[in-house]
Amino acid sequence: MTDAEDIFAFTSNPIGKEFLSWEPHENLERTQGFVHFLQENYNSGEPVQWGIELVEENRIIGITGFIDYLPGHNRSEIAFIMSPDYEGMGYMTEANTAVMQYGFETVGLHRIQAKAEVGNVGSQKVLEKIGMEKEGLLKHYLFQKGAYRDYYLYSKLSH
Numbered sequence: 281m282t283d284a285e286d287i288f289a290f291t292s293n294p295i296g297k298e299f300l301s302w303e304p305h306e307n308l309e310r311t312q313g314f315v316h317f318l319q320e321n322y323n324s325g326e327p328v329q330w331g332i333e334l335v336e337e338n339r340i341i342g343i344t345g346f347i348d349y350l351p352g353h354n355r356s357e358i359a360f361i362m363s364p365d366y367e368g369m370g371y372m373t374e375a376n377t378a379v380m381q382y383g384f385e386t387v388g389l390h391r392i393q394a395k396a397e398v399g400n401v402g403s404q405k406v407l408e409k410i411g412m413e414k415e416g417l418l419k420h421y422l423f424q425k426g427a428y429r430d431y432y433l434y435s436k437l438s439h
């Protein structure tokens with residue numbers, strides 16, 4: 281919870297975040313609620329999202345990890361966000377490489393998937409750099425900010 285202010289600094293910042301499926305956090309309480317949600321799931325033993333800490337600055341600069349964990353199918357999805365101040369430095373690729381390894385080796389997942397909006401080139405690059413394969417197009421998958429949005433579905437299997 282002591283990291284909530286660091287997280288709020290980028291979850292409240294709409295710059296470059298036109299592809300997010302959620303609205304920017306309007307106040308710190310909203311971010312604290314999000315951290316509380318992660319803590320509850322973490323405590324129940326589920327693979328969840330983590331903060332990405334830039335160790336030399338002792339600061340949380342992004343979030344990545346698992347959403348929609350389906351233990352019966354050994355499947356989960358990754359979702360992520362990086363602070364605009366730290367984009368393009370390779371941090372999300374580095375963090376997601378560790379997340380994928382944790383998912384396959386520690387959680388025992390068979391399939392890890394991700395969705396990226398068609399125009400979200402940065403997200404697609406990250407997914408391709410961590411070895412995900414583009415499976416296809418999900419047409420008009422979400423109704424967001426007044427329009428139906430197309431998403432690419434990506435995945436990587438354990439073998």
Ligand SMILES: CC(C)(COP(=O)(O)OP(=O)(O)OC[C@H]1O[C@@H](n2cnc3c(N)ncnc32)[C@H](O)[C@@H]1OP(=O)(O)O)[C@@H](O)C(=O)NCCC(=O)NCCS
Binds near residue numbers: 296299371374401
């Ligand atoms: C997409 C996002 C996570 C990338 O994080 P990042 O830490 O900048 O990623 P990396 O530095 O590891 O970059 C990986 C590659 O993507 C490229 N890239 C990153 N952002 C980009 C952008 N907006 N447009 C084009 N390329 C981009 C980088 O240049 C790098 O390519 P390279 O290795 O050929 O130079 C970040 O821009 C973000 O948080 N975006 C908003 C939230 C979002 O879209 N989340 C994903 C929802 S699926």
